Amino acid sequence: FGSRPRVSPCQPTTTFSFSSLCCCMFSAFSTRSSASGTTVHGGAAASSASTRMPVNGGGAAPLSTGAQADETNEEERGREGAATSSSSLAARQTSAPLAGDMPMNNYAFFVKYTYSNECALLAYNFHELVTNLGIFEQFAYRHDHRLISVTLAYIFYRYQVHHCDMALDLAVTLVYLEDARMPGQAELHKDSRDAFNLICYLAFLAHAFNADRTIRLADWYKEIGWRSFKNCRQLNGYVFFLFSQVRRFRLRVSETRVKRYIQKLCSVPSQIQGEG
Numbered sequence: 001f002g003s004r005p006r007v008s009p010c011q012p013t014t015t016f017s018f019s020s021l022c023c024c025m026f027s028a029f030s031t032r033s034s035a036s037g038t039t040v041h042g043g044a045a046a047s048s049a050s051t052r053m054p055v056n057g058g059g060a061a062p063l064s065t066g067a068q069a070d071e072t073n074e075e076e077r078g079r080e081g082a083a084t085s086s087s088s089l090a091a092r093q094t095s096a097p098l099a100g101d102m103p104m105n106n107y108a109f110f111v112k113y114t115y116s117n118e119c120a121l122l123a124y125n126f127h128e129l130v131t132n133l134g135i136f137e138q139f140a141y142r143h144d145h146r147l148i149s150v151t152l153a154y155i156f157y158r159y160q161v162h163h164c165d166m167a168l169d170l171a172v173t174l175v176y177l178e179d180a181r182m183p184g185q186a187e188l189h190k191d192s193r194d195a196f197n198l199i200c201y202l203a204f205l206a207h208a209f210n211a212d213r214t215i216r217l218a219d220w221y222k223e224i225g226w227r228s229f230k231n232c233r234q235l236n237g238y239v240f241f242l243f244s245q246v247r248r249f250r251l252r253v254s255e256t257r258v259k260r261y262i263q264k265l266c267s268v269p270s271q272i273q274g275e276g
Helices: 018-035 066-071 074-086 089-094 106-113 117-132 146-158 163-180 195-210 217-223 232-246 255-265
Strands: 052-055 059-062
Touching (some): 106 146, 117 146, 117 163, 117 255, 146 163, 146 195, 146 217, 163 195, 163 255, 195 232
Antiparallel strands (some): 052 059
């Protein structure tokens, strides 16, 4: 899965007609944010190279600017991944909010821990939609549930996925999650009933289906998979289980359902509407 190189951040790569829809909605969102005087990104937190973002229950990933991300090569990412994995558990846990510690509202949380207006918007709406689907009632995750959306936003941003493609990937992921809760779906065994892995690797399948050039599964393992799987081969087995048993080898979904979720993902949060 996902053996092709990284995508360019300049243009969306999908051939779906949804790309223009996403771009139009993001343009409207940016206009409304500017008109309301909302400062979302670009402050000290976004510009500081030492800013850390929680990933998968307290892990911290380095914040890179767009220029730094462009210059990062495979060897550098490997060294960064190794450094992250060797950092102390206590230090990682203190760098991220716990599930019971929510000093800010959800949208402010995503503004703080993502890297652009578009990432914050998508991560916030994706979290709200996943929660409304009842995924966390059926699948456990012992950390702050918002970290899952932050993690996906981080991976897509780090590997330079255009925000229109990101919206499409997340929309298809939501359709997969909606289907996973329907009667008759394959029952996940106990070790697989983890909301983080289910959501993230259904997102990988959605990304692999949509993108012309995908983020490799080895990179997903390097960034987040090592926390739950012994090696990339074990992760590949889990992904194949989702593909064969949960999705039954079918990744294509109804365009009507995808469009509905794209519209919801790109809608302006009430927090911003209230400030206008």
